[in-house]
Structures are given as structure tokens and as C-alpha cells.
Amino acid sequence: MASSRIQATVRQLSNTFKKKSRFDIGIASELPPAYKKFWREWKVLKPAAVHFIPQESKWKRDELTGETLPVQNVPIPLKHPAEIHEGIWGGEAVIKGFQKRSDQRRRVPHYWVPVLKRTVVRSEVLNTHLSVTVTDRTINLINDHYGFDHYLLKTPACDLVSMLALKLKKQILIELMNGCPRYANNPQKQKEIYNEYKTYLSSYTPEEIEWYGLTWYEALSKVAKQKEAQNKPVPLKNIYRKKLVEKLKAAESEDKNDATEEISTTTSWLSKMNPFGKKDEA
Amino acid sequence: MRGRHFVYDLVEDTNVVKKPGMKIILNQFIDGVGETGDVLTLSPAKAYKNFLVPGLAVYATPENIAKYKVDENKPKDKSNFSSPYVQRTMRCLSRLVLQITMSKTEPWTLEPWHVRTSFRKAGFVVPEDTITMPPVKISGPDLSLQEKEFYVTVKINNKEEVNVRCRIHHWATGLEKLPWDEFHWKKPREPLIPEQAAELANIPLA
Incomplete structure (x- = not known):
């Protein structure tokens, strides 16, 4: 009896209790939905299968025993070294694992590292050539998308992975939002480029573009900076100075009213004092 | 795991x-x-x-x-060349300064097989019947020829014709040997045959 009641309580609690996500703690709770959207695209979405061949069906039958087994498609855990953010690897990354080179031998640790090459990519919107570290897959993807800008704009952040690509994407979006100012000397080309790429703008609002491609710490510091700018503390000395000036002004106007009251006419004993006179005079 | x-x-x-x-x-x-x-x-x-x-x-x-109004079925205009590589061969030959090595001591008259041999030494296999010799008879040894140049015409694939700049070098051993002239292939020379002067001026000297 008691145990079932405990179970029920646990069930109820587990339904009501919500674990705090990273967006619920501290200053992160003030991040705008625009950044949450980017974060979702970057970290929550499942990246495309690059290092394994996904199987289509949901179930498969064992040929020997006729047993039905579920198809799992577990992605291989990837290592993202710091260098991944200095190039555009097209979703490839480093794999850490083991190789079984012979049945007679112990398995050997092995790192599978993508073949990197330095090449030039051309960005039409930015009107520049860039020298970047890429893999063959990146070049294939650029070709499949008919251009570097199309590749960046069409690919979600989880597949771009590298910060370089995300920053470039953000810059391209800003450029498009401003109507390609780099082609200001050639209005016809400017219009052509804008018309070619403007479809991508429809999926972002200006605020989302502003918050696109920011790392977690960049986003947090952006929030902190905004907050600081909003309630910037006014130094007390300024407030007091203002009050004093007002007071003095008020006093002056009062003084004018009481101008008729001369000091000499007052009978106060203080006025008779002459601190600079001689001693015996006093 | x-x-x-x-x-x-x-x-x-x-x-x-x-x-x-x-x-x-x-x-x-x-x-x-x-x-x-x-x-x-x-x-x-x-x-x-x-x-x-x-x-x-x-x-x-x-x-x-x-x-770009691409028409994939557009007939490719037939090129007028006998082979796809003939332009490259023509470019190579027209760049060449062919040194024809002849004896400084024995008398000789220049014949197509001399030119063919010189071509072979320069890395070109040229059959004798494709070589058209200059209209005058050149014979030696004659050291004044050392400072002169002329051209022979080579016919490629029985179709394209190229003029090749030729210079005669007098060869001997020992003390007879002519001193080495540095970058001699870069220096302009007098035409041997006045009729060929205009054509030789047309061939660029590398």
C-alpha cells in the first residue's frame, strides 16, 4: 500500500519537476528568444550523418535467424579540436576510437583526422576571396549548393559547426539586410546579388540576425552589456550638485525679496563683530 | 561504455x-x-x-x-587544325632557336638531314621530307655564318606550316674551338638571306 503511494508521489513529482536548463540560470535567463532559436539550430538539432552510413528502415531482419531487430543509427561521438573553428570542415571532425587490425592482435587506439587543405573560397555577397582550411567534403558541398554563400545560408548551424563559418554567415546576413553596400559602385550588380540571395532573409528577423553566430559567452556578455547600458548608475555627486544649484538659485530669488533688510540695520550682535580689527578695539 | x-x-x-x-x-x-x-x-x-x-x-x-542562353545541342564548329595538339607544337617550334652544328674544319653544304639531326638534338623528331630548306645554298666552313640566321619551314601533319629560326654553329675540338658565347640564343642576329628578314623579325625571340 505504502510503496504504491510513494510510487504515485514519485510519478507526480517527476511530472511536475522540471530540471533547470542552461537558459534558466543566472543572467542566461535574460537571453532573448532570438538567441534561443540560434542555440536550438546550433546545439539541439541533430547534425547530418557524415561519419557513418545511416540505414533507412526502422527495422531489419537478421538473415540467419530471421530475428527482427531495431535499426539504431547511433552517431559516432566526435571530437571538436580548437582548430575546427579556424577552418570550414563541412561537418567533418576528429574521431577517437580503436582499430582492430588483425584478429590475432589487441585493438589499437586510433584517431581518424580529416584531410585538410587550404584553398580559396569566393563569397559573392561579401565580394571577396577568402583563404580557408577546408576538406574535400566542404568543396563538394559548395559545388552542390552552387556557391559558397548558398552553402552557408542554406546549411543549419549544427552542420557548419565552425565559428568561422557561423561568423561569416552572420556577416553575409547583415550585408544582405543592409542591401549589399559593398556593391554600391555597381547598382545593377547590387540588385542582381540582392535578388539572388534575398529569399534567405525571410527566415530571420533583424533581431535574430543580431543574435546569430554568438557563442554562449559572447551572448551572455552581450546581455550583460545591454543591461549595464540600460541602468547606468548616475554618480551621486552629480545629483547633489544639481540639488545644490537648485537650492542656491532658490535662495538667490529669496534674497532679492529680502534685499531691503540690510545687514547694518539688523541688531544682531554678530554684525558688530569685526574679526580683523585690533585687539584692544574689540 | x-x-x-x-x-x-x-x-x-x-x-x-x-x-x-x-x-x-x-x-x-x-x-x-x-x-x-x-x-x-x-x-x-x-x-x-x-x-x-x-x-x-x-x-x-x-x-x-x-x-547565358546555353544550347547544348549547338554543333561544335569544326576546328581547322589537323589535331588538337598541333597549336601547342606550333608554339613550341616557333619559340625554338635551332642550333645547327657544322664542322669548322671540313667542307660541307647544308642539307635537310643536317637540319633533321639538329631538330632531334633539340628534342623534336622531324622527318626530312617535311623540312623546306632556305632558297639559297649554304656551305662552309664560313665563320661569317656564325653571326647570321635564317629559317626553315616545317610542315606538321601535312597541313600546318611553321618557320623555325636556325643558326649555324661551327664545331671543332681543342684549340680550334670557338669561345663560348653566353646566352647566345637570346641575342639578335643578322638575317643571312635578305628576303627572310621580314619573316624573321616576326618570329619572337624569347
């Missing part, structure tokens, strides 16, 4: 798989390649490196096909 759960096998290395050809459209005339609107099918790496990055071509998207 244990180490044994991370034993991986290489299924396929996509870097070494041969990639299918990619279509691109030239957006300008390129010598030896094609004209504006021509469609090329190349390996993706070559197309990217040699044409797309320098901006000589664009991707064959439906918009670009419409823009």
Missing part, C-alpha cells in the same frame, strides 16, 4: 573515390577552352580551382543556363 564499444572499421574513404564530372558555363572567352556560354564537364576539383574561383565560369544552375 567500454573501449570495446569504440572499435571502428573504415567502410569507405570518400576522398579517394572518383567523383563524377561537374558542369560549368564559361562566362567569358578563354583561349584554348571555349567561348561565353559553352558548357564544360570537368572533374569538380579542376572546375573549382581553375574556373570557378578565378571567376572564369559559373555553376550550371537553371538560372545561369537561361542567362
Whole structure:
């Protein structure tokens, strides 16, 4: 009896209790939905299968025993070294694992590292050539998308992975939002480029573009900076100075009213004092 | 999860798989390649490196096909050359300064087989019957020929004709040997035959 009641309580609690996500703690709770959207695209979405061949069906039958087994498609855990953010690897990354080179031998640790090459990519919107570290897959993807800008704009952040690509994407979006100012000397080309790429703008609002491609710490510091700018503390000395000036002004106007009251006419004993006179005079 | 759960096998290395050809459209005339609107099918790496990055071509998207009015069934205008490589051969031959080595001591008269041998020494296999000799008889030894030049005409594939600049060098051993002239192939020389002067001036001296 008691145990079932405990179970029920646990069930109820587990339904009501919500674990705090990273967006619920501290200053992160003030991040705008625009950044949450980017974060979702970057970290929550499942990246495309690059290092394994996904199987289509949901179930498969064992040929020997006729047993039905579920198809799992577990992605291989990837290592993202710091260098991944200095190039555009097209979703490839480093794999850490083991190789079984012979049945007679112990398995050997092995790192599978993508073949990197330095090449030039051309960005039409930015009107520049860039020298970047890429893999063959990146070049294939650029070709499949008919251009570097199309590749960046069409690919979600989880597949771009590298910060370089995300920053470039953000810059391209800003450029498009401003109507390609780099082609200001050639209005016809400017219009052509804008018309070619403007479809991508429809999926972002200006605020989302502003918050696109920011790392977690960049986003947090952006929030902190905004907050600081909003309630910037006014130094007390300024407030007091203002009050004093007002007071003095008020006093002056009062003084004018009481101008008729001369000091000499007052009978106060203080006025008779002459601190600079001689001693015996006093 | 244990180490044994991370034993991986290489299924396929996509870097070494041969990639299918990619279509691109030239957006300008390129010598030896094609004209504006021509469609090329190349390996993706070559197309990217040699044409797309320098901006000589664009991707064959439906918009670009419409823009450049590509007609894939357009008959290729037949080239007038006897072979696709003949232009290159002609360029190589016209750059050549052919040194014809002749004796400084024994008397001789210049004959086609002398020229053929000199061509072979320079790395060109030229049959004798394709060589047209200059109209005058050249005989020696005559050291004044050392400072002169003339041209012979070579017929390639019985169709294209190239004029090749020739110079005679007098060869001997020992004390008879002529002193070495540095970069002699770069220095301009007098034409041996006045009628050939205009044509020789046309051939660029590297």
C-alpha cells in the first residue's frame, strides 16, 4: 500500500519537476528568444550523418535467424579540436576510437583526422576571396549548393559547426539586410546579388540576425552589456550638485525679496563683530 | 561504455573515390577552352580551382543556363587544325632557336638531314621530307655564318606550316674551338638571306 503511494508521489513529482536548463540560470535567463532559436539550430538539432552510413528502415531482419531487430543509427561521438573553428570542415571532425587490425592482435587506439587543405573560397555577397582550411567534403558541398554563400545560408548551424563559418554567415546576413553596400559602385550588380540571395532573409528577423553566430559567452556578455547600458548608475555627486544649484538659485530669488533688510540695520550682535580689527578695539 | 564499444572499421574513404564530372558555363572567352556560354564537364576539383574561383565560369544552375542562353545541342564548329595538339607544337617550334652544328674544319653544304639531326638534338623528331630548306645554298666552313640566321619551314601533319629560326654553329675540338658565347640564343642576329628578314623579325625571340 505504502510503496504504491510513494510510487504515485514519485510519478507526480517527476511530472511536475522540471530540471533547470542552461537558459534558466543566472543572467542566461535574460537571453532573448532570438538567441534561443540560434542555440536550438546550433546545439539541439541533430547534425547530418557524415561519419557513418545511416540505414533507412526502422527495422531489419537478421538473415540467419530471421530475428527482427531495431535499426539504431547511433552517431559516432566526435571530437571538436580548437582548430575546427579556424577552418570550414563541412561537418567533418576528429574521431577517437580503436582499430582492430588483425584478429590475432589487441585493438589499437586510433584517431581518424580529416584531410585538410587550404584553398580559396569566393563569397559573392561579401565580394571577396577568402583563404580557408577546408576538406574535400566542404568543396563538394559548395559545388552542390552552387556557391559558397548558398552553402552557408542554406546549411543549419549544427552542420557548419565552425565559428568561422557561423561568423561569416552572420556577416553575409547583415550585408544582405543592409542591401549589399559593398556593391554600391555597381547598382545593377547590387540588385542582381540582392535578388539572388534575398529569399534567405525571410527566415530571420533583424533581431535574430543580431543574435546569430554568438557563442554562449559572447551572448551572455552581450546581455550583460545591454543591461549595464540600460541602468547606468548616475554618480551621486552629480545629483547633489544639481540639488545644490537648485537650492542656491532658490535662495538667490529669496534674497532679492529680502534685499531691503540690510545687514547694518539688523541688531544682531554678530554684525558688530569685526574679526580683523585690533585687539584692544574689540 | 567500454573501449570495446569504440572499435571502428573504415567502410569507405570518400576522398579517394572518383567523383563524377561537374558542369560549368564559361562566362567569358578563354583561349584554348571555349567561348561565353559553352558548357564544360570537368572533374569538380579542376572546375573549382581553375574556373570557378578565378571567376572564369559559373555553376550550371537553371538560372545561369537561361542567362547565358546555353544550347547544348549547338554543333561544335569544326576546328581547322589537323589535331588538337598541333597549336601547342606550333608554339613550341616557333619559340625554338635551332642550333645547327657544322664542322669548322671540313667542307660541307647544308642539307635537310643536317637540319633533321639538329631538330632531334633539340628534342623534336622531324622527318626530312617535311623540312623546306632556305632558297639559297649554304656551305662552309664560313665563320661569317656564325653571326647570321635564317629559317626553315616545317610542315606538321601535312597541313600546318611553321618557320623555325636556325643558326649555324661551327664545331671543332681543342684549340680550334670557338669561345663560348653566353646566352647566345637570346641575342639578335643578322638575317643571312635578305628576303627572310621580314619573316624573321616576326618570329619572337624569347
